[in-house]
Amino acid sequence: MTATLERHAPEPRTGPPALDVRGVSKVFGTGQDAVVALDGVDLSVAPGEFVCLLGASGCGKSTLLNLVAGLDRPTSGTVETTSARPAVMFQEAALLPWLDAGRNVELPLRLAGIGRAQRRERAQELLALVRLEGQADKRPHELSGGMRQRVALARALAAATGLGGEGKSREEAGVLLMDEPFGALDAITRDVLQAELLRVWEATGTTVLFVTHDVRESVRLAERVVLLSSRPGRVVREWATSTDTDAEELHGDITGELREVISAHGR
């Protein structure tokens, strides 16, 4: 059985990488209790590329994402990004419960000192992009889990792209870091949101680094799947996907390799 992927063919990408991780190691604790979370990780993501970081628990994929986001510092190695600040999306929507959806999306623009009229207009645009037009005045508790996660996506896009606008280059389209953003959702909602994310990614040209432990999710979404080993986290292998990739075969390949990595810990 063959199943090709739902994405369009990627455009050729030139220029410096949007995100460049060089020889990054991260050690938590010191002495005997020290845990090596990441060990000499190299990863380069081109502007506009969609990369999935895949690994079992404890592989340091969230640690790597935090380092790229600037929420933590590497023990050694360097992390460089072209965009000033990559936006982050977590498993929980983490919306501010006292602000309505529109103001939540506006928040990163407000932090950047952008005026009210402009940021309100941009928030409307982004909410429409995630199919939440007309929901701007709803509070988070009045929205479903999937809708909240879409508000979080719109907010992350606001953080990554600022006021957006036409004629921006790929470098200015921002970097979006996603830490298992659909992990807490039910299967049907997750399926719908994955399709939405692909649509939004194609519409905005944003660079995406997406952390997941779900092989099927990574095959469906990413142009490139990067497998990390656990304790210490190292890049084990990479798979590129393209429109004529056989999804089932790739899924089998990656699952096999992932099982191999996990079983190595039981021995």
Added chain:
Amino acid sequence: MAAESTTATDEERPGPTDDAIDVGRGLDALDTPTEQRTPLWKRFLTGVVPPIVAVVLFVVVWQILWASAIWPEFKLPSPEAVFGTIGQDFAEGRAFDIIWTSISRAVLGFLLAVVVATPLGLLVATVPLVRSAIGPILTGLQSLPSVAWVPAAVLWFGLTDATIYFVVLMGAVPSIANGLVSGIDQVPPLLPRVGFAMGASRSQSARLIMLPAALPGFLGGLKQGWAFSWRSLMAAEIIATSPSLGFGLGAYLNEGQSLSDMPSVMAAILLILIVGIGVELLFFRPAELRVLRARGLATGP
């Protein structure tokens, strides 16, 4: 693997189809939480009627006890005598002066306590060294009845307003500061992280994320702080009486005792109770309900 082949065929289509969009809309409609608001008459019936019935019953029992004359009149006056005293005090205008003296002090003392407790709470919540140094003391002070400060305050400040305000401050500051600390402690750690990831500076994070997030806890502290202000003030007014201190509800109560005028004593107790409850119902309850409802945290009507 029949199920998997269906998903695979779905994935063959590039981009979301009309069908997928419909599924998304359907999910939104199904999963959106529906808020059920109880109608006004029902809230009136369950929220307002029971306490009124309870008060009426209480007065009826009181009237029966008085009529049965188990206790002498000077120990248990009739409800009529007590309400008559209150009515007369209002008619003469004396009650307004007495209540105003106490309320203005309590409000001023409470505001002073807020001014002192807010930076103190922020400091304890955010600086670990300060927390380990004075956090336990602050919690301990909450269980120290502030009336214990009256003798010390009288010796330090004499029979002046400073004594009264000192006692009120010692009563209210720990509650308000502790409320703010627990409010900040209960902020989910993800919120400041998200703020930082979006580029918030320290002051932006404090102003736009931490303080609003801590507001429910802080309001709880303020409410408790008001209750402590009020009861500390009454303790101070009852013990420290002097013409130089003005004539508040506490002094009124004290006067009733010295004159063995039971209706006055009970009238004073009732007025103290009514003012305390009134301020809570008029100011703190609506503010708290508004904040909690905006966050979807309100329980009950």
